[in-house]
Amino acid sequence: MHKLSYICSFPLVINQDKMARIKTTGYSEAQGRLKEIYDELMEQRGKLAAVHTIQSLRPESIKQHMDLYMGIMFNRSELSRDEREMMALVVSAANGCLYCQKHHAEALNHYWKNENIVERVMKEDAWSFLPARERELCHYARILTLEPHKHETHDFTQMLRNVGISDAGILDATMVIAYFNFVNRIVLSLGVELEDEAGKGYKY
16 A cells, blocks of 8 residues: 555645634634633644534533544544544535545544555445445445435345444444434534645644
């Protein structure tokens, strides 16, 4: 594999003139509880992101959101960190969320060190180039994102069992997919802006 630098540049078309659609308070203007939460985030994650500041009108919701994120993405699981970032990327690509695609492409490449494969995960929908386990996780993420109603009549969890994922792993995968659908909708509806050097400085 071609080893890339820590931060790579993925060819996403971003509207650099887009502005948040609601009032936000940045770090330099933050006071009181909001400032405390921002400081905690910078200590915990290494950087303050626009997906955090978009919730600045409700400071406690930022903390609750990050507690959920940390539990879903960093809890002990048979799913690896890179598998979870891979599903986040598939969900974000299916939803057309460029902000989240950029962040999770950078995060996934932190583990895989292969920009070309990460880009193919983002752009393709068959994933024949991936091992069976990763391929089925991608399929599950895409179906649950784009066609959730089909799960009423078809048990798509079976395809995960077929590649050796346990019920606990299936629950973890479903939580990852549901969480990123939630985040994508916050980002898309409220006009969250992509930061400069989006991936630089984060603790993966």
